[in-house]
Amino acid sequence: MVSAVLVLLAAVLAILLGVSEAGVALLGVLAWLVALAARVPALASAGRLRDPERSRTILAATSAVTDEGVRLAFVLVVVSGSASALWAGFGWALAELVFVVATQLAQFSWPIGRQAAEQLRSQGGFISTHPAHGGVRGITATSFHLGATLLLAAGPWWVLVTASAHAAVNLVFARWARRRLVSVEHAADVRTSN
Template sequence: MSVVLVLLAIALAVPLGLTESGAAVLGVLGWLVALAARVPTIASAGRLRDPQRGRTILAASSGVTDELVRLGLVLIGVSGFAPALWAGFGWALAELVFTGATRLAQFRWPMKRDAAELLRSQGGVASTHPAHSGVRGTTAAALHLGATLLVAAGPWWVLATAVAHVAVNLSFVRWARHRLALVELFGAAVSVVLLLGGLIVFDRLF
């Protein structure tokens, strides 16, 4: 994932410069606010007797929460193409760093039983393979860049980004264990569509 972040930072800095890169800090703060906003749902889902139902509820609600926080972030402090890209980068940076740190804590050797079960539910050993982590990192970055661009172009786009985010989250929770390749392909396709849509609305595709 670190390689993905470095390459993405270079890809943004070369054409855009660093003048607007401070918006990345807003993206990081936005992700932290979104994480904090999930806490009540996490607590409620954790009390359910059916763990799968709890994960499904959390996946759906977190997608909506993230996009509402992203909308607030854009309305408060992000305007224009370059700031939106940098803010999306900051959001992706925070998420990927947190995910990487969490995995290191969960999957240290010897592996705990609950960590092993989580690993299996997310696609087995492939979930911790560097190449697989790179694919997921790229998908997440594309999703957050595209979603931030779209919402920055018009607040009404939050409806589309929320639906897309929820769909990706639910696909991983419900089907990653048995259909990992298809789920990854679906997530990548949705993320690419969001990114292309964001570039199109800003007339920056070509």
């Protein structure tokens, strides 16, 4: 589902904007990797907390601020115009979604990963294996990254809005997914059985 969204988006961008700015997408991937590396101190600090809910909240907020700071620097240095911003946002979204998919595949491809996931589920934890959850995440993430990059290309002061929105999306999605996964899976099962 996620790969179909990315392929479709790349085709639309190439048709509408041409491929002259497509190289900026690779720089968007690189910028996302820099943002990922910049999160390491927050990950290390949050990992020491005993309360998982508090740890997730801190990670959601700090990763959003870190990501938007890196995105702002990237836009100020690399992006020139809306076509360039769209390709850059696509690269950023591509990197994030590939990372998420690779992480989920690795988690369930090893026996110990499957055992850990089952143990977490049995203790009331959250592990998403349903395609509907991945599709919602993919569309939301891609839309957000394209929009945030366009806003920052329009003016650097938008970073205040994008950082706040990014933190809100992270927090809401994490809480929604944990509490509503059963509803999402049930709704999808009902649709497929009809």
